[in-house]
Amino acid sequence: MAHISIKSPEEIEGMRVAGRLGSEVLDYITPFVKAGVTTGELDRLCHEYMVNVQGSIPAPLNYCPPGYTPFPKAICTSVNDVICHGIPGDKVLKDGDVVNLDITVIKDGYHGDNSRMFLIGDVKPFVKRLSDITYECMWLGIAQVKPGNRLGDIGHAIQQHAEKAGYSVVREFCGHGIGKVFHEEPQILHYGRPGTLDEMKPGMIFTIEPMINAGRREIKEMPDGWTIKTKDRSLSAQWEHTVLVTETGYEVLTLSAGSPPPPDFIKN
Template sequence: MISIKTPEDIQGMRVAGKLGAEVLDYITPYVKAGVTTGEIDRLCHEYMVSVQGTIPAPLNYCPPGYTPYPKAICTSVNDVVCHGIPGDKVLKNGDVVNLDITVIKDGYHGDTSRMFYIGEPSILARRLTETTYECMWLGIAQIKPGAHLGDIGHVIQQHAEKAGYSIVREFCGHGIGKVFHEDPQVLHYGRPGTLEKLEAGMIFTVEPMLNAGRREVREMGDGWTIKTKDRSLSAQWEHTVLVTASGFEILTVSPGMPAPPAFITQPVTASPVSA
């Protein structure tokens, strides 16, 4: 059952989403060669708790069958698809890294991720990252009442595969609110006109993961880190999105977020919210 959020819920999600995105703005200057992923996590954790008064949602998050996640954010470097645990890994020139941030504010979750280049990326890494960004926005552009979840997955899959990349299928976008992960599942592949119909008041993430090689993944021994099976590069971007009466509203907006691609004609701006 997909929940329809109340006006109060939507306002709470705007605040949480804005704060999640602002963590990414804050950390951007520190994401460079020579820093460890553990230090990035420490800085984000400190900023969330001491500056924002938010709770890092991943810390000790424990779905059935998992061990508790031990850190405040996810840092997925190069061939790590998602859920990379911050630690001693030192970022070096040419790396690409996804930072996935979810904060909780007044019970509401703000969930977003961005890709970062360390120094000068390879042409392959840059193209994969940019194509993944386009895929996320193409999916978001489908969102309006009466559209279907399959419409989102279809355009993402078409764009990714046309560019020669594969879509990870084991992980997908998700409904979100006072619960971190709820219905619906937002697949990044599919057929138009299939799956649930969208209604105003639904809130979910769009977060495609593209691999430069094959789509198969493997889980590391820590029980969380997911890597590409063929060790090819992977990229991911994520926004939390509200279905509005006429289209969509991005909830994870901030002054430092990358601009939407030129094909996004609907204005994407921060709503005036007070945190």
């Protein structure tokens, strides 16, 4: 059994603030995410907003887990067949592209971690469908969060929905516990069997962030040591929220005025 921290009321309040700020960065950047902009420019704008407007710190900047080189930018920008950890740079977004912006801020020591998909201009219906199904997957996972349920219930709900739609679930990357530490126990797998893994208890906080591929689930790492792509070059999508286990269910901590609403089938 992994040691999973139970957050105190004070820590939960700190995580609420950080989560809302993380979501507000995505609100702020939304009008800039369009054809013609570079991923580097989106990074610059987000970085300045975090530091100058929010007084928050971009968690990815210089983040360096064992065996990695420090991540060089403030946000992750994953375009088309990039699954995750795309490094912002000279890439220009064009009509028909899809991009995930993954934002984590640190405020007063607490991490607020979330991501959204952005569809650029006129995208093909199959592109929008992948993003929509992935969004539903995330929310179906969130809907499993309540005391007494198990972490395997989250993965099972996500996997069922993705595979029924003809998609595959990335196995190598998962959600994670979060607080004053960016990545901590537990790991939140986006596949699995119901009734397995750790039991959820009030005060746990973790991310749910399914990465869903239109093709096969296999991945390949790029030479930069960070960027992860689909091996078959199919499109990939991801959505992410940070979630608190409450006494009766869940509270999504990464919500703000511009957050897309939950799907109609979610009743909290």
